[in-house]
Amino acid sequence: MLAISLLTPPYATLSYATPAWLDVSAWKCGQRVIVPLGKGGMLRAGIVVSVDDDSSVKEGVVLKECLWPAEREPLLRPEYLGMVKQLALRHMVTEGEVLGGLLPAGLRTSKIRLRILDGGKPRTVTMRDLAGMSAEERSRVGALWAGNAVEILDSTFDAEEQELCSLLVDPPWSVRPSAKRQIEVLEYLHDKGMLSRTRLLQELGSGISAALNTLAERGLVRIGPREGGTCESCEDESNECSFGFGEGFTLLPEQQAAFDDFSALLHDETPKSALLYGITGSGKTVVYLELAAEALAKGLSVMLLAPEVALACKLDSAVRKRFPSQECFFYNGYQSPTEREKTFRLLAKRTTPCVIVGTRSALFLPSSRLGLIVLDEEHDTSFKQDEGLVYQAKEVAHYRVQQSNGLLLLGSATPDVKTFHAVQQQAVSMGVMKERAGEGKLPEVSLLNIKNMKRSDGILAAECKKQIRETVERGEQVVILLNRRGYAPLMYCLDCGHVARCPHCEVGLTYHKGRERLICHYCGYSVSYPVVCSKCKGLHYLPMGEGTEKLEENLIEILPPDTKILRLDRDSTRRPGKMQRILDAFANQEAQVLVGTQMLSKGHHFPNVTLAVVADGDLGLNLPDYRAAERTFQLLVQASGRAGRGEKAGRVLIQTRDPGHYCWQFVGSADYDGFYAEEIERRRKRKYPPFVKLALIRASYPLDWNKGVEWVETLTEVARALGKEHDVRVLGHTPSPLPVLRGRKRFQWTLKSDDWISIRTLYYAMRNAVPRGSKLRLSLDIDPVNML
Ligand code: ADP
Ligand code: ZN
Secondary structure, eight states, X not given: OEEEEESSTTOOEXXXXXXXXXXXXXXXXXXXXXXXXXXXXXEEEEEEEEEOOGGGSOTTOOOOBOOEESOSSOSSOHHHHHHHHHHHHHHTOOHHHHHHHHSOGGGSOOOOEEEEOSSSSOEEEEHHHHHHSOHHHHHXXXXXXXXXXXXXXXXXXXXXXXXXXXXXXXXXXXXXXXXHXXXXXXXXXXXXXXXXXXXXXXXXXXXXXXXXXXXXXXXXXXXXXXXXXXXXXXXXXXXXXXXXXXXXXXXXXXXXXXXXXXXHHHHSSSOEEEEEEEOTTSOHHHHHHHHXXXXXXXXXXXXXXXXXXXXXHHHHHHHHHHOTTSOEEEEOTTSOHHHHHHHHHHHHHOOSOOEEEESGGGGGSOOSOXXXXXXXXXXXXXXXXXXXXXXXXXXXXXXXXXXXXXXXXXXXXXXXXXXXXXXXXXXXXXXXXXXXXSSOXXXXXXXXXXXXXXXXXXXXXXXXXXXXXXXXXXXXXXXXEOOOOSSBSEEEETTTOOBOBOTTTOSBXXXXXXXXXXXXXXXXXXXXXXXXXXXXXXXXXXXXXXXXXXXXXXXXXXXXXXXXXXEESTTTTOSTTHHHHHHHHHHTTSOSEEEESGGGGSSOOOTTEEEEEESOTTTTTXXXXXXXXXXXXXXXXXXXXXXXXXXXXXXXEEEESOTTOHHHHHHHTTOHHHHHHHHHHHHHHHTOTTSSEEEEEEEEEETTOTTHHHHHHHHHHHHHHHHHHHTOEEEEEEEEEEEEETTEXXXXXXXXXXXXXXXXXXXXXXXHHSOTTOSOEEEEEESOSOOO
């Protein structure tokens, strides 16, 4: 009997019998297999999570039989299945949901073909064919399988790789407004990036085929295989990022001290966690690389993870430079499914040590003997995935080093308050670097009180504009942070004052001038602009507020005529490779000003930047999140860290309407220790993490369902009653900060407790109170990073 976790809905773990047509030894734990499901005999892929003899089958129960293995040797090792089980328990989901969320798409499909080589002409059979055969015929195939006369053909992805569609030009596109299908294709590619033709036709309908061909003929879209010689993620044509360390450098004293400490931990045969707390520009990367060298020399593998692709790319080229003859794997969520599948399979088989570089999803690669995992910029919230499969990369990494007796190294200039608290509690060791490597000095930070500035005067104060202009005139560079993309976040109807809102989320639509569209930043809904006011049918709108697009436009007016401005945000970086090109162009001084969202605060090195401006310092402070101050502190110190990295001194100007906030006194001197001391006391007093365990339970239901409120109230009663019993504080229900999203009404409960078990018990009871098939959806988010 086999317990098999399904990799697609319903994601259940079901028992199956081993069939007569294959020897029992063909089935192994950790192996992918194809099984029938339900009355119609649909085929599903699953993973064998346990193998038991048939005596454990209850009398009278007739199990369905497995159909066929999808591979001869198991894809996943026992430790890997152990990790999956842990994650499933922790987040209260099934093992199938975990596996379905972390395996590359090609490994979840049941569309597997076998090639039968029985001496005659080779023939190919699909799983569907096999299911339709008589038991006798299947036994014949089984005998051939046992004699190695059956091959497994890889998935169909390779063909798709030959026809990848990608945009060649940015909006606005020169397409007639009446060419609706062409616009649809362009918008879709703009949102999703590179897609295979097959997927595009699946998702938009085969009706767009002609439009796609026209776009390709007109040179707006490219269809073809990936271009050779480029780094897949940053599409850096030279594949040679400027960052890296060749031979002939020595560690600075602080780097050496940190390295020595960590190296001792690495050689210790017990699992360890450590924090490298080094200011921006202190040269944390070299410490990671030297430690990686130690681990490799011990015959252990290394994982280096960054919160974002562009940073991972940089790390990747630094690794290749440091270890030119070492096999290195690069993995991230932006790669094609085929590429990811290839890496996954290679690592599943591999037993020799290697280096893996990537973003959070790389943590799930099935590599063996992990001696070192590094999480750079560990405070970054992108290490938590909160859509689909929920997990915190730090926890998964912790679990993995526990299994392999390895070292988990977290690096940051502004550590997560929780991590720093763990250091204070002596659960995590720490290395400290307080000096910048090389020339750079930390910049001087000043606050600019804009409380009395009229909103209609634009977002930059006169003093701020003056400093930007002077810096540009001196031939130096400026970065401007504005954490709001698009042109204007609100559009008022000039005739009736009505605000244009998303029909599915009830939030204001953001005007994107470049695309001539109004877009919902929460669900992606968009309409082309100009649009008719839904209230008075008026056609004229007044854009209110300022996003990166408008800021860029306004800057042109105040700067010398030949000034070049670049913009870095999610819109300007959609096309593959665009992000890297913008960063490179700015680093090469092809532009004097870089305007962008939080993207530009992360880890980039621009030696000629002497002024960093934070246009709206308060933006994050007012979010309904107990970590609002921590986030703001981290973002602003990181952004400030972009200035003064070269020979010339840097300055930072932060505009705020709330100059009294406690956060500012510490941002000014990049005083993390001071900030931490203040913040941790506030958390202790108000009972927030790390002093309690905090979780969010979210409920949502369709807008038109009138039983929803009643159910939410019932659940509150369930939670309250159990909360008393288990000593869990239940706050709510309250409407979520985004009360409507994607056509569903949303409520939430905040749970605080001393342990996770009580919280899980409550969630379990609430979930059980909801009948099967109900329109109400419930989910648990442990230690949420996103409170919206
Ligand atoms: P961090 O990640 O700590 O902000 P980086 O690792 O990006 O800092 O390093 C900052 C700069 O310092 C890089 O340009 C790097 O080349 C330089 N650097 C780091 N360590 C050394 C060293 N030991 N000798 C010379 N330059 C160094
Ligand atoms: Zn929406």
